[in-house]
Amino acid sequence: EITLGVMGGGQLGRMFVHAAQRMGFFTAVLDPDPVSPAGRVSHHHIQTAYTDPEGLARLAAVSFAITTEFENVPAQALNQLAASRPVAPAGSAVAIAQDRAAEKAHFVTCGVPCAPYAVIETPEQLKAVDASLLPGILKTARMGYDGKGQVRVKTSAELAAAWADLKQVPCVLEKMLPLALECSVIVARGADGTCVNLPVQRNLHRDGILAVTEVYEGNLPPALVERAVAAAKSIADGVQYVGVLCVEFFVLEDGSLVVNEMAPRPHNSGHYSMDACDVSQFDLQVRTLAGLPLTQPRQHSPSIMLNLLGDIWPEGGVPPWEKVLALPGTHLHLYGKLKASKGRKMGHLNITGASTHRVRTTALEAARLLGIEAF
Numbered sequence: 001e002i003t004l005g006v007m008g009g010g011q012l013g014r015m016f017v018h019a020a021q022r023m024g025f026f027t028a029v030l031d032p033d034p035v036s037p038a039g040r041v042s043h044h045h046i047q048t049a050y051t052d053p054e055g056l057a058r059l060a061a062v063s064f065a066i067t068t069e070f071e072n073v074p075a076q077a078l079n080q081l082a083a084s085r086p087v088a089p090a091g092s093a094v095a096i097a098q099d100r101a102a103e104k105a106h107f108v109t110c111g112v113p114c115a116p117y118a119v120i121e122t123p124e125q126l127k128a129v130d131a132s133l134l135p136g137i138l139k140t141a142r143m144g145y146d147g148k149g150q151v152r153v154k155t156s157a158e159l160a161a162a163w164a165d166l167k168q169v170p171c172v173l174e175k176m177l178p179l180a181l182e183c184s185v186i187v188a189r190g191a192d193g194t195c196v197n198l199p200v201q202r203n204l205h206r207d208g209i210l211a212v213t214e215v216y217e218g219n220l221p222p223a224l225v226e227r228a229v230a231a232a233k234s235i236a237d238g239v240q241y242v243g244v245l246c247v248e249f250f251v252l253e254d255g256s257l258v259v260n261e262m263a264p265r266p267h268n269s270g271h272y273s274m275d276a277c278d279v280s281q282f283d284l285q286v287r288t289l290a291g292l293p294l295t296q297p298r299q300h301s302p303s304i305m306l307n308l309l310g311d312i313w314p315e316g317g318v319p320p321w322e323k324v325l326a327l328p329g330t331h332l333h334l335y336g337k338l339k340a341s342k343g344r345k346m347g348h349l350n351i352t353g354a355s356t357h358r359v360r361t362t363a364l365e366a367a368r369l370l371g372i373e374a375f
């Protein structure tokens, strides 16, 4: 009996648990929430704070190796676990991904361009901000996700007001870039340096939250795909990364590729791989953690993923699943969350089909039935 441990009990942890169980592993989830999506389906559920030394000791005691599904797990907690068990990714890599300033410095080291930016920690630094960074987006350096902790600012007066408002230092001011499109690359890197990648995702965000991911031949220029994969691999190699890493990119109107941020775990934009690839991002996470071989995943079907946010849940009811599941090639994933609320990720719908045209037609019909804006 081998148990794989995971820090965090959200939907990413739940899908990791499912993948691990399918390969015969037992699982242990540490999460304070008694009804967390992953804790509810795991063999062991250690219900403590992420920083509780006793909970961490219990997780280490039952686990063969430990990963994370939540990027804001305190790096010290990962370091405590690492004293007695293999931890992947390492606390040092997670710490970089947790801090936009450290993350951008790492991108620069790897030679991958990111948006022009300034770190703002003091009133003096606020005053000294170069006007060429405006209009821009002020982002808290830590803890932001789904566009939370971000304010778009046009003038230095708006910047000062936003900085006072966020009440968090440090922040990062990024120049607002003219985006043509967004894409992301998921890589899995083993302890021996083997690195494989999923096909590159093209992503549509709405209100700072991922809405739609499309992956099929022809949705991105091949030269761009090649550059993005090479950049993601160099970012992983640069920290001797072990595990699954997602790197988000912007493609600008002039065709240039700019890195946005990275997530030290499987990613929402990689969920299509569960139904469209022979090896999913969660399978890759299990393999990297258990020290099993990595092979290059192969996508067997064109695919579109629609995120299912709480917004589409009718008061006291559920969306029309029967109608959606009557469409060919629809795969419904629900995370077992008890309450739907605006912007909350409740599940996703993967659509696969024999042709891109078929997948797009089905996805648009599913979106219409669910009340999701067309794309």
Ligand code: ATP
Pocket: 115, 137, 139, 144, 145, 146, 147, 148, 174, 175, 176, 177, 178, 179, 182, 205, 208, 209, 248, 260, 261
């Ligand atoms: P996630 O949930 O992906 O972690 P996040 O809260 O960390 O999101 P970002 O990825 O920094 O947020 O930004 C969210 C979205 O806002 C981006 O996907 C992009 O659409 C837009 N955006 C962010 N920074 C810029 C920028 N410098 N220029 C233009 N658009 C941007």
Ligand code: MG
Pocket: 144, 145, 146, 261
């Ligand atoms: Mg982020």
Ligand code: MG
Pocket: 248, 260, 261
């Ligand atoms: Mg992002």
